[in-house]
Amino acid sequence: MKPAAFDYHAPESVDEALELLADEAVESRVLAGGQSLVPMMNFRLAVPEALVDLRRIEELRYLRIGADGALEVGARTTQAELLRDPAVTTGWPLLHDGVTHIGHPQVRSRGTVCGSLAHHDPHGELPALALALGATITVAGPAGRRQIAAEDFFVSFYEVALEPGELVVEARFPAPPAGSGWSFREIARRHGDFALVGVACLVTPAQTRLVVFGAAERPLLLADPSEVAAAVRPLDDLHASAEYRRQVAVLLAGEALAEARERADG
Amino acid sequence: MSTIGVSVPRVEDERLLRGEGRFLDDLRLEGALEVAFLRSPHAHAKIGAIDAAAALALPGVVAVIDGRETAAALEPMVFDIAKIVPETVREATAPQVRVHPMPALPAERVTYVGQPVVMVVAESRYLAEDAVDLVAVEFEPLPAVVDAERALEPGAPLVEPDWEDNEAISFSFERGDVDAAFAAAAVVVEESFRSHRQHPSPIETRGVAAGVDPQDGSLAVWSSTQTPHLLQDFLARWLHRDPERIRVRAPDVGGAFGVKHSCYPEDLLIPFAALRLGRAVKWAEDRAEHLAAATQGRDQLHRIAIAADSEGRILAVRDSAVMNAGAFNLLGLVVPYNTFTHLLGPYDVGALGFEMRVAVTNTVPTAPYRGAGRPEAVFAIERAIDRLARQLGADPADVRARNLIGPEQMPYETGIVYRDGSDQVYDSGDYPELLRRACELVQRERFEATASERRRIGVGYAIYTEGTGVGPFETARVRIEPSGTVKVFTGASSQGQGHRTTLAQVAAEALGVAVGDVEVVGGDSAAVPSGFGTLASRTLVVAGNAVSEAAAAVRAQALEVAAGMLAAAAYELEVEDGVISVRGRPDATLPLGAVAGFLTPFNPARPRGAPPELAAESVYRPGPVTWAAGVHVAVVAVDLPTGVVEVLRFVIAHDCGRVVNPAIADGQIVGGVMQGIGGALHEEIVYDESGQLRSGNFMDYMLPTAGEAPEFELVHLDTPSPLNPLGVKGLGEGGAIGPPAAIAGAVEDALADLGVVVHRGPLGPSRVRDLIASAASAASP
Numbered sequence A: 001m002k003p004a005a006f007d008y009h010a011p012e013s014v015d016e017a018l019e020l021l022a023d024e025a026v027e028s029r030v031l032a033g034g035q036s037l038v039p040m041m042n043f044r045l046a047v048p049e050a051l052v053d054l055r056r057i058e059e060l061r062y063l064r065i066g067a068d069g070a071l072e073v074g075a076r077t078t079q080a081e082l083l084r085d086p087a088v089t090t091g092w093p094l095l096h097d098g099v100t101h102i103g104h105p106q107v108r109s110r111g112t113v114c115g116s117l118a119h120h121d122p123h124g125e126l127p128a129l130a131l132a133l134g135a136t137i138t139v140a141g142p143a144g145r146r147q148i149a150a151e152d153f154f155v156s157f158y159e160v161a162l163e164p165g166e167l168v169v170e171a172r173f174p175a176p177p178a179g180s181g182w183s184f185r186e187i188a189r190r191h192g193d194f195a196l197v198g199v200a201c202l203v204t205p206a207q208t209r210l211v212v213f214g215a216a217e218r219p220l221l222l223a224d225p226s227e228v229a230a231a232v233r234p235l236d237d238l239h240a241s242a243e244y245r246r247q248v249a250v251l252l253a254g255e256a257l258a259e260a261r262e263r264a265d266g
Numbered sequence B: 001m002s003t004i005g006v007s008v009p010r011v012e013d014e015r016l017l018r019g020e021g022r023f024l025d026d027l028r029l030e031g032a033l034e035v036a037f038l039r040s041p042h043a044h045a046k047i048g049a050i051d052a053a054a055a056l057a058l059p060g061v062v063a064v065i066d067g068r069e070t071a072a073a074l075e076p077m078v079f080d081i082a083k084i085v086p087e088t089v090r091e092a093t094a095p096q097v098r099v100h101p102m103p104a105l106p107a108e109r110v111t112y113v114g115q116p117v118v119m120v121v122a123e124s125r126y127l128a129e130d131a132v133d134l135v136a137v138e139f140e141p142l143p144a145v146v147d148a149e150r151a152l153e154p155g156a157p158l159v160e161p162d163w164e165d166n167e168a169i170s171f172s173f174e175r176g177d178v179d180a181a182f183a184a185a186a187v188v189v190e191e192s193f194r195s196h197r198q199h200p201s202p203i204e205t206r207g208v209a210a211g212v213d214p215q216d217g218s219l220a221v222w223s224s225t226q227t228p229h230l231l232q233d234f235l236a237r238w239l240h241r242d243p244e245r246i247r248v249r250a251p252d253v254g255g256a257f258g259v260k261h262s263c264y265p266e267d268l269l270i271p272f273a274a275l276r277l278g279r280a281v282k283w284a285e286d287r288a289e290h291l292a293a294a295t296q297g298r299d300q301l302h303r304i305a306i307a308a309d310s311e312g313r314i315l316a317v318r319d320s321a322v323m324n325a326g327a328f329n330l331l332g333l334v335v336p337y338n339t340f341t342h343l344l345g346p347y348d349v350g351a352l353g354f355e356m357r358v359a360v361t362n363t364v365p366t367a368p369y370r371g372a373g374r375p376e377a378v379f380a381i382e383r384a385i386d387r388l389a390r391q392l393g394a395d396p397a398d399v400r401a402r403n404l405i406g407p408e409q410m411p412y413e414t415g416i417v418y419r420d421g422s423d424q425v426y427d428s429g430d431y432p433e434l435l436r437r438a439c440e441l442v443q444r445e446r447f448e449a450t451a452s453e454r455r456r457i458g459v460g461y462a463i464y465t466e467g468t469g470v471g472p473f474e475t476a477r478v479r480i481e482p483s484g485t486v487k488v489f490t491g492a493s494s495q496g497q498g499h500r501t502t503l504a505q506v507a508a509e510a511l512g513v514a515v516g517d518v519e520v521v522g523g524d525s526a527a528v529p530s531g532f533g534t535l536a537s538r539t540l541v542v543a544g545n546a547v548s549e550a551a552a553a554v555r556a557q558a559l560e561v562a563a564g565m566l567a568a569a570a571y572e573l574e575v576e577d578g579v580i581s582v583r584g585r586p587d588a589t590l591p592l593g594a595v596a597g598f599l600t601p602f603n604p605a606r607p608r609g610a611p612p613e614l615a616a617e618s619v620y621r622p623g624p625v626t627w628a629a630g631v632h633v634a635v636v637a638v639d640l641p642t643g644v645v646e647v648l649r650f651v652i653a654h655d656c657g658r659v660v661n662p663a664i665a666d667g668q669i670v671g672g673v674m675q676g677i678g679g680a681l682h683e684e685i686v687y688d689e690s691g692q693l694r695s696g697n698f699m700d701y702m703l704p705t706a707g708e709a710p711e712f713e714l715v716h717l718d719t720p721s722p723l724n725p726l727g728v729k730g731l732g733e734g735g736a737i738g739p740p741a742a743i744a745g746a747v748e749d750a751l752a753d754l755g756v757v758v759h760r761g762p763l764g765p766s767r768v769r770d771l772i773a774s775a776a777s778a779a780s781p
């Protein structure tokens, strides 16, 4: 479990990073917290020729409330930093609660918010949270910056709408309107495991955003629990049968919606 | 003041907690090469051409060694223990045992995924792994068999082509009139229960390093082994060297649980490479290798039946078991026979019919894993007793109580021959009292208050006995230094059990010194001339009594010399806190160290003919095993719609005889229970039908974490063993024996009204939902 040889770059700006990623002759990978990429390299499932580490890019190290009240998370911000911020706890309780389910403190103090989005494990919490909260992902590339809605970002297992040479620089989570309610539920084999299946739900005065994850190749945004059984395409693996995931997805969706509505009223 | 029975803080902890432990992979041997193995990707295949040219061409690669090369130099491996069958065991159970030797590297055929095929030696592990990717091996896949039951069917693919079938072991036993008991029974229950395969998974994986001493050509080996002396002996025989010219050391070892007891191909191959290349060579196993290639445990299926009268008294038990040995029958009867001798546990049962068949399969070999055949036996019998209780509509604790051997029946002869060839006799214990104490602590009502239609509460029990402290022997040497420090050398090294503390307590007690003045040295074949090692819940019994005897002998020696120095008679002397004094003469005192100093050859005043040091050695040979016992009670909550099982409380009533260090004893038990909880709920080694390992990393092989720990309640009942001077019994494995049965029983209890029967674990949420669904469909016609 030793990685194959690779070149290592630690650029100090986004532009420098993009320049490195633009070199088509070299197969480069972005390294953020390394909590998924490094194990994959150790198993030699990923064999990049070069790593472009974001650790020195200070301009990406932020967690702030933007002019429109949205939470802006730079690509260097770790999951632990997000959890420590009191503004997140009060303004984005769904995000806060969901992220506490990711791994363990050791993992969260290295793993980044944007890294989890770019990595897109469909059993992971952050893609589902981004979708439930209507997040926008900002990516930078050779042709400049563009914004991708969470609905369009997650494509399939470990696949997102990033073009070669592009980098996620920020995730923006709009502030849930006043009077919103939320709920987050997941079933995992042990504390801190990826979810067998889970649900993130946001109910605002204007809409219901019900997201089921761990039940298809990407998180699914649905309007009502009655749609869950037909929409899911769950895996059958060592940890749970497809039928289990389907049934529990339906159950959790109903419970989460009820809880979110209750919180919205209260 | 006695130092035995006191929770002295573990002396080993400060170093370890500061990160100053030095484990195998921390060794920095000058110029050491590192090793990676090409391991078989097939469960069963013929080995064709091996092309290592590209690997050898890689700068930094020093050697590529395959089975055709080692075949000439290294005899295939066989362990004596696989072939030893005492005459009395032969008479009682007529065992058929077949062993086929295991090549260090196979030349012709691979028989399990993960088997080492080619060894690459390079300047670093990184390079070695790069080179492994460049070695081309032609494999011609052969049909594989994974499952033990399937392997025993006619026409199954043969794991060993020289055999006509895959049966490695069979034995059977009958006592009393089993058929008559079943015919006369008011109630009969019969079920199949499976103990699924698990991996011991210590925090530290295996590792071996070896080098040749440039001064004298002797071989120095470091290994994260449980048994340095056994490895020394094994290497001496397989490398054709005098054992005196091989020194084996186990540095700090981070857990073992049986997985570091066997000698492995790698244990032989690393020293072989060091000798061949004349350079130090090191191999530190990684986690993927460990899960794929270190020995695994459990994997038994029992078809068990109980005949009982209408009161629930058990008249007879009939059990037919099948065990999966993996690709090699490494250790013969050790595990399956343990299962047999522990099946009836604490119960007084008139008639027993037992048969066991062990199959070889195309999976990694199995070997003792904490409990070594006992958890499997306990899972079968305790689950069956739960079924009996359910059938009778009786409380499962009451049914157990009705069948327990009473303290007045001690010593109790089971009528079975133990694995060492002696009659199996429970030496001491009070099982009804253990059960009573455990039941008192359960607090069922407290949890039932949290129950609902959705959240079900259940309670489950497991009672077991455990034969502990097997021989053949252990050696201890105790020496008092002129500084007053007491050195204790033992053959039983530690993998984290706290021997440096408990053995120090034993020595301190026997000598009359402070525990802090005792230093325990183990894990070195040079520390004592012979030794056995730490396994099978034996160290405190065998090594502990050896230390105690050696320390007592040193004390007697010290008093004899001191008597002369103090002009008193030896019987007038006493030792306290390392100081000898004469009764009634408060000014006449002498530190023990001064006696040792007096004896040094540098002292011109020393008596003629006196020994040059204050030291003694003892080789303690225990008699038959001494019997520990425990009662485990699990309280669980089952969430009906999601199938999530939560262990809320775990009660343990335990009897390991005289307890030397209560805190360490509790730690051993709780650690074992956590491993048992892992097996009950989370951990399972899974092979697919073609023999590919599906649970080869820690995302798929799920060890429990602190987050999965329930609240624990422990109570000790100390019935000292009459079989050894210290009165101790072993306890290392006990914790792991009961949980799978207790938790399965608790889950079944929680879901009793649904008619759920738990035949196997682990009880992950998906399996629990399946159980509920199949019970529901069985109930509705």
Ligand SMILES: Cc1cc2nc3c(=O)[nH]c(=O)nc-3n(C[C@H](O)[C@H](O)[C@H](O)COP(=O)(O)OP(=O)(O)OC[C@H]3O[C@@H](n4cnc5c(N)ncnc54)[C@H](O)[C@@H]3O)c2cc1C
Pocket (backbone or CB within 6 Å): A029, A030, A031, A032, A033, A034, A035, A036, A037, A038, A075, A101, A102, A103, A104, A107, A110, A111, A112, A113, A114, A115, A116, A118, A119, A121, A123, A124, A125, A126, A166, A167, A168, A169, A192, A193, A194, A195
């Ligand atoms: C023991 C353990 C338990 C875990 N449990 C969970 C869990 O329960 N739930 C969960 O969701 N996750 C879990 N994880 C994964 C963890 O959350 C990872 O941190 C996360 O998936 C990836 O984030 P990272 O910053 O570590 O990214 P890295 O590992 O550095 O990168 C992951 C992938 O994303 C790409 N990438 C990263 N950042 C960017 C970027 N800014 N732009 C473009 N591409 C980028 C990388 O190139 C790589 O392909 C666990 C990890 C471990 C080790």
